[in-house]
Amino acid sequence: MTHDHRDNAIDDAARAWLIRMRGPDAPRLRHEFEAWRAADPAHHAAYERAEAILVQSAILKGSVRHGQSRKSRLAPQRPFVRRWLTAGALAAAAAMLFLAISAGGASLSGPHGQNPMAAWAAEPLVTRHGEIRSFHLDDGSVVTLDTDSRLDVALTDNARIVKLARGRARLQIATDIRPFRILAGSGQVTTTQASIDIGYDSEGLIGLTLSDGAAVIAPAGQTSHKSVIRQLPAATPLAYRADDAALRLGARSSDFGDSDWPSGWAEYRTIRLDQLVAAANRYAAVPIIIKDPAIARLEASGRFRISQTDTFVRRLAQLFELAVERRADGIYLEQR
Incomplete structure (x- = not known):
């Protein structure tokens, strides 16, 4: 058996196990499945690739754009309906998608590059x-x-x-x-x-x-x-x-600032002014520009609200006695 044929056979087996382990016989097959997966690292990797096909489930909560409301997700379901959805419809859907892919369906990008078995959620x-x-x-x-x-x-x-x-x-x-x-x-x-x-x-x-x-x-x-x-x-x-x-x-040195970045703040023991401005420019609508190398080499320390451009620029101007000139292409920091 060639390498490609062996890989195809393993992938086919992984897909078959994915369907079986979501069916009503999963408890009876558990021991056999675990033995197959442990027998070869390639089996484990193939199953990991295959399992990502089931990602088209609810992903997010608490956002209007992502998923349904918490109330609707927690609404009671009749037990036999829930079992059918997980064991019957889910397995059938997986089998149908496997068949569609094998027949030349469109690839979906995912955790393994363009592997069609590893689809991501539609909305990142x-x-x-x-x-x-x-x-x-x-x-x-x-x-x-x-x-x-x-x-x-x-x-x-x-x-x-x-x-x-x-x-x-x-x-x-x-x-x-x-x-x-x-x-x-x-x-x-x-x-x-x-x-x-x-x-x-x-x-x-x-x-x-x-x-x-x-x-x-x-x-x-x-x-x-x-x-x-x-x-x-x-x-x-x-x-x-x-x-x-x-x-x-x-x-790694903490080039992103400290652990408080989700609040929009960054704290540095010491950092060159051009590096500090580069960090702030990640948030700025128009870039902050330093033309003078002497200003760029200045060192700063402390806590800065780099996510708020106007506040950040005012503070630098006060700390280093700089002039601020706003032009169409950016905010320039210059010597007074």
Whole structure:
């Protein structure tokens, strides 16, 4: 059997198990299923890919744009109706979608690139330029996105998966038996309960900090190999290159400011003025511009409301006795 044929056979088996384990015979088949999944890391990986097909469920609560109201979600259902929906309709829907994909249906982007078996929710979580916003997921987790950020979300019966496409996020992950997987660049963080900050910087690095709970990290797509899985240390800023397949972790200075960024504030022990302005420009409607290298080299320290451009500019002008000139192309800071 060729490598491609073997992969296809494993994927077919994973799809079949996905349907069986959502049917009425799941309790009887549990032992056999677990034995199959444990027999080969490729089985485990194939099932992870397949299970994401069921993401078209309610994803968010507490937002008019996302999902139904909490009251309607908590409305009582007759037990036999609930069982039919989960064991009958869900399995049938999965089987029909598998069939459609096998017959050449359109691919859906997802946790494994363009793998059609890993569909994300139709509507990602997105913030506009200058916006900081919190979202509540149906599992009880809270996601706060920084300016210009996008997070794709997939919640299934067996896993909770998010992918940070750009920007920065704080994930306050609610306790659940389902693993919570965070994909960002070449890395995948896995936990069941944690509070994690993760985000891209301007130099192609992804920074992350575990502030509460426990989590592990591994190269994306290699989570079945125990030798590459590492425990994340608590309260330790780390970074890796977004395109580094080997996922080499290193220490990271707190270039985004401190942990209070969801409020729009940043605090620095010392930072060059041009770097501080660059942080503020992530929120500014028009850029703050420093032309004079001598001003750019000045150092600042303290707490700054970088998300409020006018307030931020006034404070810099007062601290460093600078003149502020507003032009069509930006806000210029100059010597008086």
